[in-house]
Amino acid sequence: MIKRSSILDYQRPTLSEEVWNSDATIKEEIKIFIGSCITNFFNYLDIKGSDKWLIEAMLASSLATYFYTDYSDLDIKLFIDLNLFIEYNQEFITFTDDAILKWLKNRGRESYWLTQTLPNTQHPIDVYFLSAKDLERLNTLKYDSVYLLSTDEWIKEPQRADFISPDFIFEIAREKAEPYINAIVEDIENAKQDCIDFLVLQDFLKNLEYDDLYNLKVEFSKKLDIIQNDIDEIIKDKKAIKQLRDISFDKNYLDTELEKLMGSLNYSDGNLIFKLIQRYGYLKILVEITTFFDKKNIQPSNVDMILSLLT
Numbered sequence: 001m002i003k004r005s006s007i008l009d010y011q012r013p014t015l016s017e018e019v020w021n022s023d024a025t026i027k028e029e030i031k032i033f034i035g036s037c038i039t040n041f042f043n044y045l046d047i048k049g050s051d052k053w054l055i056e057a058m059l060a061s062s063l064a065t066y067f068y069t070d071y072s073d074l075d076i077k078l079f080i081d082l083n084l085f086i087e088y089n090q091e092f093i094t095f096t097d098d099a100i101l102k103w104l105k106n107r108g109r110e111s112y113w114l115t116q117t118l119p120n121t122q123h124p125i126d127v128y129f130l131s132a133k134d135l136e137r138l139n140t141l142k143y144d145s146v147y148l149l150s151t152d153e154w155i156k157e158p159q160r161a162d163f164i165s166p167d168f169i170f171e172i173a174r175e176k177a178e179p180y181i182n183a184i185v186e187d188i189e190n191a192k193q194d195c196i197d198f199l200v201l202q203d204f205l206k207n208l209e210y211d212d213l214y215n216l217k218v219e220f221s222k223k224l225d226i227i228q229n230d231i232d233e234i235i236k237d238k239k240a241i242k243q244l245r246d247i248s249f250d251k252n253y254l255d256t257e258l259e260k261l262m263g264s265l266n267y268s269d270g271n272l273i274f275k276l277i278q279r280y281g282y283l284k285i286l287v288e289i290t291t292f293f294d295k296k297n298i299q300p301s302n303v304d305m306i307l308s309l310l311t
Contacts, residue, residue, distance in 0.1 A: 007062070007067050007144070007169065007266055007267065007271075007272075007275060008169060008170050008173055008272075008275055008276065008279055009067055009068070009069055010067075010166050011066045011067055011160065011161060011162075011166065012066050012067070012068060013066075014066070015064070015065075015066065015158065016063055016068055016072075016123075018030075018118065018120070018121045018123065019063055019064075019074065019118065019121075019123070024154070024157075024158075025152050026059070026147065026149070026152065029119065030118060030119075031149060031152075033116075033118060033119055034057070034074075034076060034125065034149070035057075035149075037113045037114060037116055037125060038050075038054075038057070038076075038078065038113075038114075038127070040113045041107075041108065041111055041113035041114050041127075044111065044112075044113060045107060045111075047089055048088045048089055049084065049085070049087070049088025049089070052081075052084055052088065053080055053081045053082075053084035053085040053087075053088060054078060054079075054080060055079045055080065055081055055132045055135060056077075056078075056079040056132075056135055056148060056149070056150055057076060057077070057078055057079075057148075057149040057150065058076070058077040058078075058079065058135075058146060058147065058148055058149065059074065059075065059076060059077075059146070059147040059149065060075055060077055060142075060143040060144075060145065060146050060147075061073065061074050061075035061076075061126075062075075062144075063075075063123060064144075064145045064146075064147050064158060065144045065145050065158045066158060066159075066160055066161070067144070070122055070123075071122050071123070072123060073123065073124050073125070073126040074118060074123050074124070074125050074126065075126050075128065076125055076126065076127045076128065077128050077130055078127060078128065078129050078130065079130050079131070079132045079134060079135040080100075080101070080104075080129060080130070080131060080132060081132040082097045082100055082101075082131055082132070085100065086100075097131055101129045101130065101131065104129040105128065105129050108127050108129070114127045139252055139265075140155065140156045141251075141252065141253070141254060141263075141264060141265050142249050142264070142265050142266070143156060143264065143266070144156075144158065144159070144262075144263075144264045144266055145157060145158035145159075159263065161262065164261070164262075169258070169262075169267070169272075172258060172272065173272035173273070173275065173276045174276060176269050176272050176273050176276075177272065177273040177276040177277060180237075180240075180241065180273055180277065181276070181277060181280070181282065183237065184234075184237050184277065184282050184286070185282070187230065187233045187234050187237055188234065188282070188285060188310055190230050190233075191227065191230035191231060191233075191234060191306065191310055192307065192310045192311065194223065194226050194227050194230050195227060195230075195303050195306050195307040195310065196307065197223060198223045198224065198226075198227060198300075198303050199303055199304065199307070201216075201219065201220060201223060202220075202300065202303075205220065224298060224300060224303075227298055227303060227306065228297065228298045231289060231293050231298060231306065234285075234286060234289045234290075235286075235289065235290050235293070235294050237286055238283075238286035238287060238289070238290045239290075241273065241274055241277060241283070241286065242274075244269075244270035244273055244274065245270045245271050245273075245274040246270075247270055248265055248268035248269065248270030248271050249265055249268075249270075249271070251265060251268070255268070256268060256269060258272075285309060285310060288309045289306070289309055289310075292305070292309070293306070
């Protein structure tokens with residue numbers, strides 16, 4: 001199933017009963033499960049001292065709001081005192097703070113423990129690693145709600161938006177995102193067609209004699225260069241969309257009327273555009289192409305893979 005953006009989905013009448021008690025505290029079994037997954041992850045990697053340097057676990061997720069689906073992730077932010085982390089794990093002494101957080105994120109994405117779904121649900125956990133300094137200067141405007149697992153309390157409570165029609169936010173997002181989606185679709189279709197044309201030529205060349213192959217060498221190289229240009233454009237699309245979102249979240253004030261109405265930077269133009277592109281599956285294509293081919297020259301053997309990622 002394509003991952004959807006919950007802020008563009010319909011508002012539910014209650015918080016998820018799979019996660020929350022009727023008094024809006026987290027269910028004990030869910031809290032225990034989260035703690036177990038995190039502890040087992042660090043133990044598996046032989047990372048020591050997590051009871052000392054893991055400062056806070058925070059839920060800031062669509063599953064902590066009234067806008068969620070049956071498949072929404074439970075986003076968990078882990079705040080780490082990086083100086084203490086290094087004290088207990090000297091093998092990281094040459095790492096920068098950002099490198100440690102990136103290393104943990106990458107291992108988490110690969111691990112069994114941090115890719116689990118909550119018991120008896122279809123909600124995967126999604127864990128992020130941040131510096132303890134980020135907790136000290138936490139900008140709650142970035143989130144629709146914030147729940148601290150250490151104290152079982154909301155520092156930003158989820159708000160119902162009964163004053164707004166279900167389609168209102170979606171229509172704003174569609175209008176903002178339309179030119180970006182059109183450009184992305186055009187780039188994807190161009191790349192798809194050029195991959196097919198290349199593969200047809202490549203298949204044809206298998207049956208030719210050497211002299212004929214030599215005569216078509218320029219055409220072969222030209223078509224491969226076209227695919228390289230196509231991929232470069234798709235990578236630019238991905239970076240541009242990410243930059244739009246990053247700029248929106250770098251603010252410490254509410255700017256647009258919709259941001260003010262909803263009380264969150266999640267409703268910024270940049271995030272609405274990002275979420276709609278995510279909703280329809282285009283972001284998945286952009287991310288996969290960028291992951292495999294950023295700063296890499298396309299080879300003939302890559303074209304089949306590119307076409308599979310585009311379709």
